Amino acid sequence: MSPLISTSLDPCARRPARLGARFFTWICGLGLTSAGCYQGAPPPPSPAAETTDSTSTGPESEAEADSGGSSTGTPEVDDAAPFELPTDQVQLLPFPARMANLAAVAHVRTDHPMFEKAYELRILLGQHDYSQIAGPDSAWTADRVQNWVRAISPVCASLEVHTAYPDLVQDPRALMRTAFGREPTDAEVEALGQLTAAAADEQEAFRWSCLAVLSSLEFVAF
Amino acid sequence: MKRRTTSILAPPRRRSFLKTVAGLLCVPAVPLIARYRILDELTGTAHAEDLLAQEPTYFVELNLRDQFDFMHAFVPPGIATYDGLRRGDRGNRCVLFHDASALTQHRGNVFLTPDSQALVPHLDQIAVMELNEVCNGEIHGHEAAGPVRSPGRQKTQTAGKAAMWTSEPGYQFQGNDHHYSSTPTPASLHNRLQKELTPGVRNGVAMKFISRNHHVCHFGAGDARAELDRIQTRDTLFQRFPDTVQDLNALGSAEEAALLTRAIRRVDDDFFDRYGLSQAARTHHEATLDEAVGRLYSADNNKVVSLPLTPEEVEYWSTGVPDQVGSAIKAQIWEALAWTEKLLTHGLTRSVAIDWDYLDVHDTRGPEVLSTMAQQFAIPLARLIQRLKDAGIYEQTVIAVFSADGGRAPAANSYGNTGKNSLVLCGKNVRGGYYGDVGVAGPDGDGHRYDYHVPDPQTGVLRPPVTNNDRLEGAYAWRTVMKALGTPDSTLEAYPDVAGFHALDFMLTS
Secondary structure, three states: OOOOOOOOOOHHHHHHHHHHHHHHHHHHHHHHHHHOOOOOOOOOOOOOOOOOOOOOOOOOOHHHHOOOOOOOOOOOOOOOOOOOOOOOOOEEOOHHHHHHHHHHHHOOOOOOHHHHHHHHOOOOOOOOEHHHOEOOOOEOOHHHHHHHHHHHHHHHHOHHHHHHOOOOOOOOHHHHHHHHOOOOOHHHHHHHHHHHHOOOOHHHHHHHHHHHHHOOHHHHEO | OOOOHHHHOOHHHHHHHHHHHHHHHOOOOOOHHHHHHHHHHHHOHHHHHHHHHOOOOEEEEEEEEOOOOOOOOOOOHHHHOOOOOOEOOOOOOEOOOOOHHHOEEEOOOEEEOHHHHHHHHHHHHEEEEOEEOOOOEOOOEOOOOOOOOOOOOEOOOOOOOEEOOOOOOOOOOOOOOOOEEOOOOHHHHHHHHHHHHOOOOOOOEEEEOOOOOOOOOOOOOOOHHHOOEEEOOHHHHHHHOOOOOOOOOOOOOHHHHHHHHHHHHHHHHHHHHHOOOOHHHHHHHHHHHHHHHHHHOOHHHHOOOOOOOOHHHHHHHHOOOOOOOOOOOOOOHHHHHHHHHHHHHOOOOOEEEEEEEOOOOOOOOOHHHHHHHHHHHHHHHHHHHHHHHHOOOHHHEEEEEEEEOEOOOOEOOOOOOOOOEOEEEEEOOEOOEEEOEEEEEEEEOOEEEEEEEOEOOOOOOEOOOEOOOOOEOHHHHHHHHHHHOOOOHHHHOOOOOOOOOOOOHHHEOO
């Protein structure tokens, strides 16, 4: 066991454990800062006047070919704005984050049976599975909308959600407040009002309201 | 003058009658020539052509990484006929391991090896052109984009060009690179066009079955309707197309779907300004919700076909096909093509892309490598073509096979940023043959220098040979694929990096 990490519960021994943990954390932070989160992956080049691409001939380096080594020709990084969030496309929250948020909205644990369909469809919903070389997929596509609504339908039909938001149809603010983490705007509330006005009955109105809130970008994306 | 049958009908009845006839004639079992003759009898030649242009087409885009070499599938004539070829698995020796007596010559300058004989019955509609623009990935050419699949793609972002990789799940730079483009990749564009032609047709899929963490970019050029559904595992393919009568409809009616998406759209309205997303993101999202209406409820959602293969189907598709090399196998190539056949012939979708690979081989490439590649490519392809012919839809289908991140030169130690970059085109409107050539320029150490005879894009006549990387711009091959599909030029001219180029008409019949 590493001398830097001690699991002893002895108060005197815990001081070395805290120091060891603190040192370990510092080392990790230093490592992450220097290596970056994407080893071997330079950031995309910033827009430039250059429009021609050079075509290399022959192998760049055999060592680079299949290893995890970094590529050559790292573009310059603007120190004033080194990190840019993608703005051209909606990005879904990671699947575990969406599940955690669903559980928080429904006031249940993430392993509640109401989420069975969601876990069944998890890969279609963007969850990764590296054992099958399936990477995380953050695209909000029509296919994903379809499967997300299928996944959350049992959530919206659950006793727990009906109990937590008994006045959802009359006033959706409670659900929206919990789901969005902020006070909903009048326009958002009115959008739901127009939806529920077309419903055949209270049950349908409740289901539609719940589906609309939990399928909105404010809930599923960032 | 022969009076057209429909001219005796009043215009409203004539229009209704023609629509009905056109719909009936779209049944796959009716051969194309019969459809043309019937329509010609009813409407006259010009109208027959217009109606047929509205027919659905099917497209299979098979993308083979890493720097797939078709040498044992289609031998370039200059190599096949060279006397004194120095063969070998290393250095500059040529990686053709069948000697001349084992090759078979066919019409159109096609030379096959024993590994690719399965293609013989279908050669009249298989065109090969390997002298396309080479790839420019940082690691000796490896890239996920490709100049043939997205002409004009580049490594820097300029006006009108978007990142090509953002919709590929788990994308990493290593071996894939970052490219920007304004030209959609073929299957993505076909997907959008088919959905415009036939509202309600199901979205196309991209089977991402490469065994390594390498990718092929499928790029809609900013149009959400073009985006293929990425299928990363066989289980998700089966979930996407279940073999039991499951209710895939998330909602109970089309009206409910429209109401819900309208409400979501209104709730989402402020999201883009609040979080600084671009207008492009808003437009993309609105198109996504538009399409979602047809997904949340559709009668077609419950169309059932059994995708998992029966033992008989496994026997048919797999016999003689070597397994995929590598450790992280998602699916064999014959499985992917078998599933594709089912998806197309059962009308579950019209656009299928398959990303697949033979591992990246360096320095030495022996006979087992080249034979395996050829058999993995040729045998399942021949079976797919036969199945499509049996189903009566081959004349409406184009299959385009790309060496997605470049090919190889004939030398054993070659890489994919030099040599060939291959397109194999099959099916509708395709004129069979091997176009262009690769030959021996002279001795080089224990092997040869090789030269490349690029075809003139207008006539197909071979230009003087070159030993450098001068090749045909990728836009020519791209337009050839799209023209084979019957895509109007007016649609293609909208993309600036292919505007002004034309199809390689010598590879097509019309």
